[in-house]
Amino acid sequence: MRIAGARGITRSRVPLIAMLALAATVGLAGCSGDSGREKDEPSGPAGPVGPTGPTGPTVPPVVGIEDGGPVTIGDGTALTADQIRQIGGLVATIDSVSLNAAPSPVVEFTVKTSHGGPVLGLAPAVTRFMVSKLVPEPGSRAPSRWQSYVNRSVTPTAGSPAVLANAIQANTETAAAARWTEIGNGRYRYTYAVDLDAVTAPIAVAYEPALTHRVGLEIRMSGDAEELAPDNPVKDFVPSGGAGTGAKLIAATGNCEDCHARFDLHGGPRRTNEYCVTCHNPGTVDPDTGEDLGMAYMTHSIHLGEARAEPFKVWGFSGEFDFSEVTYPQSVFFCETCHTQSASAPDGDAWKLNSSAAACGACHIEGLEKTGPDAATGLYAYEYQHSTFAYLAPDGVCGDCHRSGGAAGDILEVHRQGPRLQKELGEQFVFQVLSVTNVGLAKVPSITFKVAKPDGTPYDLATDPAFSLSGASLNLYFAWDASDVSNADAATGAMPAGERGAPYRMRIADIKAYAVRNADGTYTTDLKTAAVPAGIALPVDTSSAMVVLDGHPMVMVSGTPVQARARNAVGYFGTARAQLVSEAKCNACHEQLQLHGGNRNGDPQGCLVCHNSNGAYGDDVDIAGSIAMGAMIHNIHAARMPLFSGVTYPQSLANCEACHLPGTYNAARTEALPISTGPGADATLYTDDTWSSATAGTCGTCHDSTAAKAHMTQNGGAFGVAGGKTLAPSSSSEACAVCHGPGRPEDTAKAHAE
Secondary structure, three states, rough: OOOOOOHHHHHOHHHHHHHHHHHHHHHHHHHHOOOOOOOOOOOOOOOOOOOOOOOOOOOOOOHHHOOOOEEEEEEOOOOOHHHHHHHHOEEEEEEEEEOOOOOOEEEEEEEOOOOOEEEEEOHHHHEEEEEEEEEEEOOOOOOEEEEOOOOOEEEEOOOOOOOOOOOOEEEEEOHHHEEEEEEEEEEEEEOOOOHHHHHHHOOEEEEOOOEEEEEEEEEEEOOHHHOOOOOOOOEEEEEOOOOOOOOOOOOOOOHHHHHHHHHHHHOOEEEEEHHHHHHHOOEEOOOOOOOOOHHHHHHHHHHHHHHHOOOOEEEEEEEEEEEOOOOOOOOOOHHHHHHOOOOOOOOOHHHHHOOHHHHOOOOHHHEEEEEOOOOOOOOOEEEEEEEOOOOEEOOEEEEEEEEOOOOOOHHHHHHHOOHHHHHHHHHHOOEEEEEEEEEOOOOOOEEEEEEEEOOOOOOOOOOOOOOOOOOOOEEEEEEEOOOOOOOOOOOOOOOOOOOOOOEEEEEEHHHHOOOEOOOOOOOEEEOOOOOOOOOOOOOOOOEEEEEEOOOOEEEEEEEEEEEEEOOEEEEEEEOOOOOOOOOOHHHHOOOOOEEEOOOOOOOOHHHHOOOOOEEEEOOOOOEEEEEOHHHHHHHHHHHOOOHHOOOOOOOOOOOOOHHHHHOOOOOOOOOOOEEEOOOOOOOEEEEOOEEOOOOHHHHHHOOHHHHHHHHHHHHHOOOOOOOOOOOOOHHHHHHHHHHHHHOOOOOOOHHHHH
């Protein structure tokens, strides 16, 4: 008899059972007659029970990958799609670095799954390692630079311009089994092949143990497992044990990820700025175009994009990369977008002190001159020819003039111009909508607002020059219903005159004429007849309304009036409209949305007073279709609107939370109205517009294939339907949320993450 779970006990009784069986067999074979005893003679006493055998070994429970269990990974080719999904991603950390006698770095590192489970059996060949030193520029104000110990000499790609016969590029070394040890539980040890004290080819690199050195690694899996690549860990150390030369952490990866979400470079495994800079150092050059691939020069050149006086192009293994069409989503004067002092970038403010011809000349390319690259070092020598006076400045002396107290002034002050200056001036004005009352049929809404300094001191609109200088702008917009703005009379189909979806508006002249200044410095104004077109009645069932205060006061700067692009203010009567997107998320890429001549800045909710469900352009070939907020923004970022066809979006369109708040993008809100896609015969009415349902009209801007639209239509969606739009929510007729809602089988958040 086998007893489940007691294997040891079962095995210990086998000899006893066998002996009994043998005895029984012998007895049967030896006796063919009487048993030798009387039938009623009692049996003898039973023999003693044998001792219980030892307990068998306990089988450890199997821990799943998603519960932090181990996984054997190899080079990734043997992993199933389900295992890749369960792993989620790899997390690598460098635990220690030391030098052996060569000296060659010895690195111990740990690799885990995203759930904390150990990664076993990692193949050496999927890992690559780098090592560099941080070289100062003695006697110079130029910034220090990274110099790799591992380099290669490369020749031009076939078909390229082939500016140089060959060029030096920093490189990594691929791990080999002979220098590889798996310590256990996800930990590994690797000994570099490079002898830091004997680097002579393709260029000589001297070993300087008193300088800061950096090691780092990447994991380049094969096949579908390539997506598991971790952020690149790095570790700084000083071989001599001294103070070293710092860390040169001037641009945190987190700053880059504000726009890019996550780097996916060189096939995927190069993720972090701290790792990239050690290869993209000033000694790395593209032989095809002759361009410097140092991180500062290259990154500045790329981000300037279409605004750069000379196109920035480089070649790689897959051909030409042309960055001359990059559309940077904010002003390049906001240097702090990338360079900000923080715990992860302690040198983030160094750009204010250490300028260089290479770093600054990437944007100011008109005056940059270079010679080289030097055969011994691979480095270019840079000079800068100033346009305002005849001075060819060698690299390393820029900081003599471009500094606080220098002849050219503080670097930060030089960049305080354009949209950056306008944003800073705008911070002197705080707009507030304090109350909205008296909303309803045949009523005249009343609005109380305030324009103040940051300390709360109110401005006087009548006397302060900021509101009287030529070009000053201040606007009040009134729109309803805040649940989903339409700005139309539900009874008649009429809309305010002007652009499609436009709200009632009081300009600065109207505000000054009608607004009454209260004792506390606030203002109250009614939407006077001059602001409300005749024949338009506010709906009787309005449960909420939205008011926006925006504009740009004017401020004198060095004798010139400059726009102060103040952040807008949004106020409500009744329930506030649901917030779907975050201003902070918009500004992560845009720094400050400065639209429509600088009037519309700040909270994207304010845009809804115009970009609402009735906003549509029928015959404008540059715009075409709906300018409702969701559909329009999706079309812009996907470069599907003709006016914005050149937009280069810096991350995956599937990352909805780049803009949206969690849980706000599975489907349209239940109160969402159908959106106009084009006006009918009478542009002043919405009732003869063509229209799309709320979810389909927004999601269909990206998911625009025939199959995708057919799927949406089959589930209650509509696209460009003729016959007249209504103001009844269309989202209730769409079944999208049944499958794509939070926690549903095809949850939008989950589907977009795959």
